[in-house]
Amino acid sequence: MPLLLYYFLSITAINILMSWALYLPYRVAHLHFLTxxxxxxxxxxxxxxxxxxxxxxxxxxxxGFAAGTLVGYAVSLFIGEAPTFTVVIVGxxxxxxxxxxxxxxxxxxxxxxxxxxxxxxxxxEGHRWTILIILGVxxxxxxxxxxxxxxxxxxxxxxxxxxxxxxxxxxxVDIKKLGMLLQTFAxxxxxxxxxxxxxxxxxxxxxxxxxxxxxxxxxxIFVGGYATMWxxxxxxxxxxxxxxxxxxxxxxxxxxxxxxxxxGVLVLKPEGFITRRLAVNVERLLSSKRKS
Amino acid sequence: MQxxxxxxxxxxxxxxxxxxxxxxxxxxxxxxxxIHFSYPQVVVFSMYIAWVVLRYTGNxxxxxxxASVGSSILINLAxxxxxxxxMKNREEVxxxxxxxxSLGIGMIITDVLSHGFNNGLPIAFPQEVVGEAAxxxxxxxxxxxxxxxxxxxxxxxxxxxxxxLYKTRSGRAFxxxxxxxxxxxxxxxxxxxxxxxSYALSGLLGGLIAVLLALMLGYASPGLGExxxxxxxxxxxxxxxxxxxxxxxxxxxxGILEALVQGYISGSWSNGIAFVVLxxxxxxxxxxxxxxxx
Numbered sequence: 001m002p003l004l005l006y007y008f009l010s011i012t013a014i015n016i017l018m019s020w021a022l023y024l025p026y027r028v029a030h031l032h033f034l035t036x037x038x039x040x041x042x043x044x045x046x047x048x049x050x051x052x053x054x055x056x057x058x059x060x061x062x063x064g065f066a067a068g069t070l071v072g073y074a075v076s077l078f079i080g081e082a083p084t085f086t087v088v089i090v091g092x093x094x095x096x097x098x099x100x101x102x103x104x105x106x107x108x109x110x111x112x113x114x115x116x117x118x119x120x121x122x123x124x125e126g127h128r129w130t131i132l133i134i135l136g137v138x139x140x141x142x143x144x145x146x147x148x149x150x151x152x153x154x155x156x157x158x159x160x161x162x163x164x165x166x167x168x169x170x171x172x173v174d175i176k177k178l179g180m181l182l183q184t185f186a187x188x189x190x191x192x193x194x195x196x197x198x199x200x201x202x203x204x205x206x207x208x209x210x211x212x213x214x215x216x217x218x219x220x221i222f223v224g225g226y227a228t229m230w231x232x233x234x235x236x237x238x239x240x241x242x243x244x245x246x247x248x249x250x251x252x253x254x255x256x257x258x259x260x261x262x263x264g265v266l267v268l269k270p271e272g273f274i275t276r277r278l279a280v281n282v283e284r285l286l287s288s289k290r291k292s
Numbered sequence: 293m294q295x296x297x298x299x300x301x302x303x304x305x306x307x308x309x310x311x312x313x314x315x316x317x318x319x320x321x322x323x324x325x326x327i328h329f330s331y332p333q334v335v336v337f338s339m340y341i342a343w344v345v346l347r348y349t350g351n352x353x354x355x356x357x358x359a360s361v362g363s364s365i366l367i368n369l370a371x372x373x374x375x376x377x378x379m380k381n382r383e384e385v386x387x388x389x390x391x392x393x394s395l396g397i398g399m400i401i402t403d404v405l406s407h408g409f410n411n412g413l414p415i416a417f418p419q420e421v422v423g424e425a426a427x428x429x430x431x432x433x434x435x436x437x438x439x440x441x442x443x444x445x446x447x448x449x450x451x452x453x454x455x456x457l458y459k460t461r462s463g464r465a466f467x468x469x470x471x472x473x474x475x476x477x478x479x480x481x482x483x484x485x486x487x488x489x490s491y492a493l494s495g496l497l498g499g500l501i502a503v504l505l506a507l508m509l510g511y512a513s514p515g516l517g518e519x520x521x522x523x524x525x526x527x528x529x530x531x532x533x534x535x536x537x538x539x540x541x542x543x544x545x546x547g548i549l550e551a552l553v554q555g556y557i558s559g560s561w562s563n564g565i566a567f568v569v570l571x572x573x574x575x576x577x578x579x580x581x582x583x584x585x586x
Contacts, residue, residue, distance in 0.1 A: 029388060031388075031391075031392070075575070078575040078578070079578060082578035082579075083579070084388045084391070085327060085388075085391065085525065085529060085533065086529055086574060086578040086579075088329075088391065088525070089522065089525050089526050089529055089570075089574055090571060090574055090575065092522040092525070092526075093522065093526060093567045093568075093570055093571040093574070094571065096519075096522065096563065096564065096567045097564050097567050097568055097571065099564075100560070100561060100563060100564025100567070101564065103560060104560055104561060104564075211399075211402075211518055214395075215395070215396075215399040218392065218395060218396075222392060252407065253403065255399055255400075256399075256400050256403045256404060256407075258399065259396045259397070259398075259399035259400035260396075260400060262392075262393075262395075262396035262399070263374060263396040263397060263400075266378060266389065266392065266393050266396070267374055267378060267393075270378070270389070
């Protein structure tokens with residue numbers, strides 16, 4: 001498999017998964033940037049487990065999921081029903097704190113980072129296919145779970161919370177538990193993504209987990225459409241592909257381009273390109289075709 | 293004891309800059325009803341403009357100050373229609389979506405600074421402008437030109453804003469909108485033009501802060517705005533969003549905390565520790581210490 005295609009597919013998959021990890025808590029109006037800190041924490045933890053303790057990749061991946069879940073759950077106990085801006089600042093402070101801790105921890109390479117992570121398969125080609133298969137399975141599984149969530153009572157409760165918290169509470173929705181559930185699930189996904197993100201490049205560096213990543217995921221969600229899970233599926237490959245197709249001189253300005261697209265879309269198409277109405281219409285069309 | 297006093301002076305001058313930033317941020321929040329998360333990035337952009345002007349005018353300080361204030365006001369006013377359109381789209385005050393737009397604006401500013409100025413490297417302000425020698429020194433305790441300026445201008449500017457808010461007609465209009473926008477409209481207060489005044493006023497403050505930061509730090513980098521932005525939002529939340537007196541207390545406290553940590557603990561941990569304290573307070577009191585004024 002050509003290297004460029006491998007990177008395109010794997011990074012697009014990570015971008016979709018991470019954007020879903022932001023999308024889910026945003027269903028209850030939480031911009032949960034803690035997920036980016038979770039990526040870094042789980043990623044570095046798995047790198048350390050594999051390099052220093054010589055544990056197999058599978059165990060490290062599971063540890064990454066577990067660490068993400070644990071951090072996400074612990075934090076959600078405090079901010080499960082906090083206002084959006086509080087959730088935002090908790091995420092940002094966590095990114096700073098995790099970066100400071102990693103920078104000052106020689107066991108995970110400090111400012112230099114971790115390099116030369118082992119292959120997860122015996123050959124480089126096998127390594128790439130393994131990563132892609134894991135990402136593919138994660139996409140299908142997590143996509144299925146989110147789809148089921150959207151069509152469940154919980155999904156409708158989340159929509160009610162997004163529109164009017166007080167009204168949702170009066171209908172008996174437990175806002176805190178719902179917020180905690182979504183934040184914890186998002187953190188678990190982010191933990192797994194962090195591990196895979198590092199193993200795609202076979203290295204970890206603090207530059208992987210910057211605020212640019214937050215900007216990218218946010219652009220994917222709001223440009224694709226924050227009201228449905230399909231928006232990110234469409235926007236992630238387009239936006240990442242765009243940066244690969246542009247000439248290098250222009251591509252280096254990709255963050256400016258993403259920022260401009262984000263602001264432009266919010267002004268001109270506030271719900272993004274894939275709106276809830278559009279997604280519902282497409283689903284109806286598909287189900288009527290299946291019946292006929 | 294000398295270290296403590298020296299760091300206390302450092303902390304007060306740094307804190308006064310946080311207070312100014314939080315005041316500008318809260319003004320926009322209360323009157324224009326936006327969370328202008330990237331306000332500190334606008335400030336850092338103005339620092340860069342001042343640096344460019346200093347370079348091309350042979351270190352003309354008045355022109356640099358003018359350029360800094362002018363650019364800050366201009367960016368704030370230029371972003372006003374974007375925020376207004378967002379609020380109109382949502383047909384209600386939606387501070388969350390304005391925060392996302394502001395994050396987008398911040399992304400643009402930070403990346404423009406990374407690519408468009410000094411090859412992305414941090415910029416250093418000339419020594420003759422920043423002031424090389426201390427104005428006063430006893431042992432470890434010293435007073436730099438930038439510290440005195442930030443304390444004096446900070447105190448003057450914050451007093452000016454409070455006087456404006458509580459002793460003038462415009463201030464009454466600002467407070468009326470902050471209290472009840474619909475009621476303010478009913479009694480004939482023009483929401484749009486008053487909102488624009490708050491953009492201009494916070495822009496003016498932003499330009500001044502840029503000059504003070506340049507004097508205090510002597511350098512700027514593209515990432516500085518992001519870091520300060522996160523602290524300003526954290527201070528605002530801890531104080532209680534929109535709470536101006538609360539912002540004053542918490543801004544000064546953060547400045548002193550940071551300076552003390554820098555004085556007693558390794559520099560590489562100082563930011564992390566400040567963020568841990570901010571995080572703990574936010575987690576324990578997600579709605580702030582002094583109450584939200586929205």
